[in-house]
Amino acid sequence: MEDIIVIGSGVGGSTVFKELKEAFPNQNIRLIESGSDPFYVSEGENVEVIYANSFGGTGVYSVANAVRIDLKEFNISKKDSIYKKIEKELSISDVPDDYLGKNSKKLLESGFSKTPKFINFELCKNCGLCAHDPCDAKWIPCDFLRKYSDDIVTDTIVMKLAKQDGIFSIVALDKKSGEIKIYRSKQVIVSAGAINSPRILKTILNNEEIGKNLYIDTFVTVGGILKGSNLKSEVSMAINKKYDEFILATHYSELLHKRISEFENVNKNDIFSLMVKIKDENTGEVFENSVKKEMSMNDTRNLCEGVSKASKYLYDLGVENIYSTVPRGSHPGGTCAVGKVVDKNLETEIEGLYVCDASVIPKAPGAPPILGIMAISEKFVENLKK
Incomplete structure (x- = not known):
């Protein structure tokens, strides 16, 4: 039995997981990730949607843009001190x-x-290969996760969520062994990205807004x-x-x-x-x-x-x-939007079930979203601590 399970290890999931481990060192907190080694996934009719399935999510293939964005739905502005904290942590600088x-x-x-x-x-x-070849020069979400490897499960696809008697059950497929495994937790945070988070939520929620409102930059x-x-x-x-x-x-x-x-x-x-x-x-x-x-x-x-x-x-x-x-x-978002699928605390209509990734941002910010997703994730954990 876990206290919290985070599903997904991209920018949102890795930030949430790291912040939770630091905020609640005595709790059992686990992360489940569907991938391991990174590879691109292409989906979409009419306009192609690109993302990565991997430990570290699509952030592994980011080109390292660190742009502040206004996110009024989350009370985050470009002047918010949380951006200074993130910029210091990631050692952000301009290209020489x-x-x-x-x-x-x-x-x-x-x-x-x-x-x-x-x-x-x-x-x-x-080398110009940021979008194709992770290296030591660039921050990637995995950097937040490596020291917690004992609490991370990779190559495990979440197939279904359920809740009974106040406890969540997560039915998952171990891709390596082919076994079906069940994980149990008091709280669940879905951070599988704007394409896969709604797919997971649809197994437990009946909200017709789930999966709609997709933008992709x-x-x-x-x-x-x-x-x-x-x-x-x-x-x-x-x-x-x-x-x-x-x-x-x-x-x-x-x-x-x-x-x-x-x-x-x-x-x-x-x-x-x-x-x-x-x-x-x-x-x-x-x-x-x-x-x-x-x-x-x-x-x-x-x-x-x-x-x-x-x-x-x-x-x-x-x-x-x-x-x-x-x-x-390559920046999908909006599919579990705040005000439609989650409330201002990123909680769904099911108590203890949250979403925290780009899917909660209701409209395209018009700029690279990584710093914004990290800011949302850090504020989300701050709210959980209250």
Whole structure:
């Protein structure tokens, strides 16, 4: 019997688990994770949704963006002292000038800004592989978890939740042995991410809002040939420019290279490109075995305007032919939204059953969400202590 079980080890789950272990050292607290070694998962009709199944969740493949965001539903503002605490813990800093190529530096002169990163640049090799290859230079959620390994179960898929006589039962499949196991706990915190948290909740709750209201921070990467630009080896999204409904950021994409190669012979080191990421509307839904996400008219308009802005910067740098990837998204959220699935304390209608991850954020924040998820998670544990 556990006092608390956390389901999921991504940014939300790892932060919650660490904070709980520190706040309640005498309680039995366990974490259950469905993955182990990281790999990408792709789902979605119409617009592709990308996330990672792994110990550490999608945060293992993050490009280490550390941006403060306003989260009024949780009484968190960019000026909140909780962000200072997180920034100190993750040793956040801007990308040094000598890690930027000449074209990125030109964009800085055109109004772009450096993106804060949770990267130790003394260890960073500037390989451009943050989204593909975890390394010692970058913080990942696993860093919060390693010293608690005895209380963590990996490769275990939660199949069903139930509650009887005040105790939760978690029915789970051990992927390695094929055995069905049952874990029992007084409280459960679901932190499996905006795709899988609603799937777990649907096994115990009948709330019709679960799984709806999905947003994903829809993005495309646009660019072309710029000889010797070598963006491929720069830290991804090292610089950015924010607009009301979208952001632009430097971003190399293998999919863009593939697209350009259909029309021109191109070396990967000669591609220069920008990501256009919009604050998309809640038009998606998560089902038991699928995800559906469409672009609204407003999303399409904002994406087109972003591509137009990005193209102008690319033309000014000397890119003649502009190519684009198809729309995708890698920041799913909104599917267990506060006010619809959980209350302000992140508790569901079942006492002792909570959700704490990006799924509780009701609208796309329009910026990288990691610091925001961590801030929500830390405040959530503070409330549990009261």
